[in-house]
Amino acid sequence: MAAGSQDVGEHWSSGTAFLLAAIGSAVGLGNIWRFPTLAGENGGGAFVLVYILCVALIGLPIVLSEVLIGRAGGHNADSPGSIAEVAERSGRSRKWGLFGTVGTLTAFLILSFYSLVAGWVLYYVWVSGADFLEALFSAQPFAPAFDHMTRDEVTGMMGGLFANPAMLIGQHALFMIVTLAIVAVGVTGGIEKAAKWLMPSFFVLLVLLTIYAGLTGDMGAALAFMFTPDFSKLTPAILNDALGQACFSLSVGGALLITYGSYVPSEVRLAPTAAVIASVDTGVAILAGLMIFPIVFAAGLDPAGGPGLIFQTLPIAFHQMPGGALVGLLFFTLIFFAALTSSIALLEAPTAWVMRRFGLGRKQAAASVAVPAFLIGVACALGYNLWSEVRPLFFWPIFADSDILDSLDGITGKIGLPVGGLGAALLAGWVADRAIVDAETGLSGGMLALWRFLIAWLAPLAVGLILLFGLWPSLLG
Numbered sequence: 001m002a003a004g005s006q007d008v009g010e011h012w013s014s015g016t017a018f019l020l021a022a023i024g025s026a027v028g029l030g031n032i033w034r035f036p037t038l039a040g041e042n043g044g045g046a047f048v049l050v051y052i053l054c055v056a057l058i059g060l061p062i063v064l065s066e067v068l069i070g071r072a073g074g075h076n077a078d079s080p081g082s083i084a085e086v087a088e089r090s091g092r093s094r095k096w097g098l099f100g101t102v103g104t105l106t107a108f109l110i111l112s113f114y115s116l117v118a119g120w121v122l123y124y125v126w127v128s129g130a131d132f133l134e135a136l137f138s139a140q141p142f143a144p145a146f147d148h149m150t151r152d153e154v155t156g157m158m159g160g161l162f163a164n165p166a167m168l169i170g171q172h173a174l175f176m177i178v179t180l181a182i183v184a185v186g187v188t189g190g191i192e193k194a195a196k197w198l199m200p201s202f203f204v205l206l207v208l209l210t211i212y213a214g215l216t217g218d219m220g221a222a223l224a225f226m227f228t229p230d231f232s233k234l235t236p237a238i239l240n241d242a243l244g245q246a247c248f249s250l251s252v253g254g255a256l257l258i259t260y261g262s263y264v265p266s267e268v269r270l271a272p273t274a275a276v277i278a279s280v281d282t283g284v285a286i287l288a289g290l291m292i293f294p295i296v297f298a299a300g301l302d303p304a305g306g307p308g309l310i311f312q313t314l315p316i317a318f319h320q321m322p323g324g325a326l327v328g329l330l331f332f333t334l335i336f337f338a339a340l341t342s343s344i345a346l347l348e349a350p351t352a353w354v355m356r357r358f359g360l361g362r363k364q365a366a367a368s369v370a371v372p373a374f375l376i377g378v379a380c381a382l383g384y385n386l387w388s389e390v391r392p393l394f395f396w397p398i399f400a401d402s403d404i405l406d407s408l409d410g411i412t413g414k415i416g417l418p419v420g421g422l423g424a425a426l427l428a429g430w431v432a433d434r435a436i437v438d439a440e441t442g443l444s445g446g447m448l449a450l451w452r453f454l455i456a457w458l459a460p461l462a463v464g465l466i467l468l469f470g471l472w473p474s475l476l477g
């Protein structure tokens, strides 16, 4: 172990615990909010197909490379430290750790606005909870959602929330405090326990709601929309979106898979574990589509609703359907669970780094990350009302029109995550000693050769292209 690094000695209690926590970090707002939104905006089938290819050929190999770098780093839980450790043992410069620094900083920045968006979800949990209670008390448990409101009032809820800084900041604070409380307790006591309860509850709710959507909604239209690819709709920008979404959804590039990997016991076989993480994450995104689109189509609404799809379009659908009050409450609770297990991971990665770098205890380290992340989230919240004119990156053409949250989303999604993922691919594919890497994968024969090709060639090239076209879209013509 390198001088200056110390083993905090934390481990998952079992391979299953790691799997649940890693799936928890992957499955989140990205699956239920971002994926259906992008699929809806990009015409469905062709996007879904390209997305699946991106996950299998690029995302999955990088997930494996990040987890194995974490474990090979010798329990050096912070991502820059793990990368530097692996590079040094391979006779290369510790400066490779800079990729981990970018990933850790990216996780920190994503946490700031992720918690704000999760706060919107929390707000809808309260509103739909109150609505369901009202239905119960008037002895109509299967009433449609927001029965006493007009359609315009239902759509207007989101605008009302955005215009109210105190409410936005309050929900964001609450969500951050819950995340902090869990991370402060630690790996086995906090993160594992949360994942053990939240993930299974999440899956039960998801399956129930998808069955419900199948029974009451227009599943035929949803299936046709999601699985009939119209290749004339494929553009380079869609490819780019699909690849970016695959990285975001799998949590690739944000340092946290390296951190989580460092807590993995040596007997766990990493390649099958990475395959399960990627398959479950993709399965959840597709189920989320099959839960949302039948309801949207049955209500005669537009699937290309954009970011308001789940906050405006779906509430209108719930408003029109029997049982909508209960279904709405379950739906937002489901997203809250998913967001929480991801925000825990987003906080854990920078926390592990601060613990090592500054020798702080877990609680202080977690708080010293969560407080500044909260404050940046407050700035994003004000960007919707008091500071709505602010364009922090006005000097940068592709971000010139972006408000505070969109600027952070753009910087992290278009630069931070791709750079972090590229670093992991280069490290596993080129820099690290082959013996270290190959032993960690547990792969052999043809599968090892395939993985080597994907991680050394396809992944870096593809991720390099997201960076290039993401930053200079004019290159796409």
Ligand code: PFF
Residues within 6 Å of the ligand: 025, 026, 027, 028, 029, 030, 031, 107, 110, 247, 248, 249, 250, 251, 252, 253, 254, 255, 256, 342, 345, 346
């Ligand atoms: N994978 C999470 C989601 O789909 O919501 C979001 C995320 C977590 C992205 C961690 C990036 C990251 F580093």
